[in-house]
Amino acid sequence: MDGVHDLGGAEGFGPVPPLTAAQSSAEPFAEPWEGKAFVIGALAARISGGNLHAFRHAIERVPPPEYLAGYWNRWTIGAQTMMEDSGIVTDEEVRARAARLSGRDVPEPPPPTPDKPQMPSGGAGNLRSRDTPPAFAVGDRVRVADLHPTGHTRLPRYVRRRTGTVTVMQPCQVFPDTAAHFAGENPQHCYTVDFDSRELWGPGAEPFHLSIDLFEPYLEPER
């Protein structure tokens, strides 16, 4: 989906925030609730019967103001969304519980009926194999397709319709675009594609190279 999460090249976010003392150290959580948020998100796929891709897609669906309100905020709302989708909790329940924890005596709604997604898995993790040989090889020029799926994709907007060169064959992997919707693992070949910065950002761009890992269905041969 062409959502707020697809940030590559977006303008207006200002300078990268300076490192605070807490960030300079290796401490991953600035406050205790962030640690708890991390664990809930890390376990959300297991609890809801989902997967990593569905979790990413749930985070992408967080409304833009909430998405931009902070990492652990969107992470937690994403985890809750995935659990709502599987009938583990409802937003009404979470809000009622939050009110009660804040000392307000509100009634709690009944829990939903679990309805977890069912999708066969080829095993742990995301590395898979595929019988069909790869369509592209290192050195091939490829054009990125002009795809705008309404669901989950790992094809960012800023490389669509651009031409680059395959530089590395990466391992074949579960296809996020289908797995996120429980429509099958559908493993795909994956390639590191290198782009000249001017191909992405025009003739006035800073000179550099951009490498990104793209799944085969995102690519077309450059004619």
Place this chain on the structure above:
Amino acid sequence: MTSAPEHLDPALRVEALASLLIERGLLDEATIETFVKTYEQSVGPMNGAKVVAKAWTDPEYRARLLADGTGAIGELGFKGPQGEHIVVLENTPALHHVVVCTLCSCYPWPVLGLPPSWYKDPAYRSRVVREPRRVLREFGLDLDDGVEIRVHDSSSEVRYMVLPERPAGTEHYSEAELADLVTRDAMVGVAKVAVR
């Protein structure tokens, strides 16, 4: 049009969600504590620093690391979530690698732990794929014009870690002393390793 639901304080949302999940037997305090402790104490940039220091002192290890990052990192016992396939990128005087995830915040957890705030910030994610030299300068890293910059957007399950250049004047350092110099930022590619 329905209006967006009212913003709930994230700390309170976490508390409410945790309390419902614990009540349903889907989560427990001990699991929370174990996870948090693991990422606070055992999984962090000190792991990646050991990998870098070993690569600097053991040419055969360095060769294995660049050929098969996941395998060579696994030799030191570092594996786990977000580390299924780790590729190590070697910085040289002529080529500088820097890593980002524009779509979320993918990061090589087994070697670097959880990402710092700036890595997850929209400013870094939006800008480093468009004006990396300027962004690096904001981090205090001013690269010569002749240095080629290569930005890596982590869009698949491949995770990237940078092998920084070994600083001059460290020839007599032990592996442990070298590891102490290596920073998280250098392994993402927004800094160089310096002698302190």
